[in-house]
Amino acid sequence: MSSQAAQSDTKRFANNDKQLTLAITGASGAPYALRLLEVLGKAGWQIHLLVSSAARVVFATEQDLKLPAKPEAMAAVFAEYTGVNQGQIHCYGKDDWFSPVASGSAAPKKMVVCPCSTGCLSAIATGASDNLIERAADVVLKERGQLILVPRESPLSAIHLEHMLKLAQLGVTIxxxxxxxxxxxxxxxxxxxxxxxxxxxxxxxxQDLVERWGYGASRR
Known part of the structure; x- marks a missing residue:
């Protein structure tokens, strides 16, 4: 990337409050991630997308969607599948430590992990930062940003519950x-x-995806 292009990206990201890091891990729940990406993209958000290797297996299993390993190609597939402008989706590899999400000086203040595997939950709770998803979550925590985790597991063990409690006490939304x-x-x-x-x-x-409790036709 040229210095001029880099400056353009920096200016664009700095002036856009509607930024989000979306991490997708290997728990079941690919439809949730796809729909969230679609709705946020069409609402004008810039999405910094992180997809684990296990998540690629889940997408192939649950959606029959084969995701390429290369970030640029993956962004193109997601854009085509969801109808979101490809320029709004920025994919990074698991070891891309020079990506914006790896630093508190550049990362979005909001992050969602959807779905969130219990392995990822454990790594975030212990500050492992062994890959870019874990590091991105660690950055949001240390910068006092908004972190939302969407775990999908049943039943939950005491280990899972302890990790959730620890993170909830730090302000994470479980x-x-x-x-x-x-x-x-x-x-x-x-x-x-x-x-x-x-x-x-x-x-x-x-959002108008779901009618709110106590309003409209659902009110009794």
Whole structure:
């Protein structure tokens, strides 16, 4: 990248409050990540996307979506699949320590790990920082940013619960992938939208995916 292009990117990111680091790990729940990426992208967010090797296996299993290993090619696949402008999706490799998300001076202040494996949960809770996903989460914690984890595991062991409690006490939002049924979902997409809507609420992004409790047709 030329110095002029780098300066352009720096200026663009610095002037854009709608930035998010989205990490996707190897827990079940690829549809949640795809829908979140789609909605945020279409709402104008810049997404710094981190995808673990295990997540690529999950995408192939749950979505029949083969993700290439190279970040640029992966960004293109996600853009085509979700209909998001490719310029809004910035993918990085697991060892890309020169990426913006690796430093508190450049990383977005908001990060979501969706879905979040219990292995990733453990690494974040212990400050392992052994790959870029773990480092990015560590940066958001140390910079007092907003970190949301969407674990998908059942049942939960005492180890998992201890890690969640530790992180919750540090201000991390633990949002298990546990959709509700009071909105009378008719499809898997409705269940996915329930969780994505809750994530959007916490990120401060207006949403009309799911009717709010106590309003409209669902009110009794």
């Amino acid at each position: 949002m298990p992938a546990a959709p509700g049924f009071y909105h009378q979902p008719k499809s898997i997409e409705d269940l996915v939208d329930f969780m994505v809507a809750r994530l959007l609420d916490h990120l401060g992004e207006p």
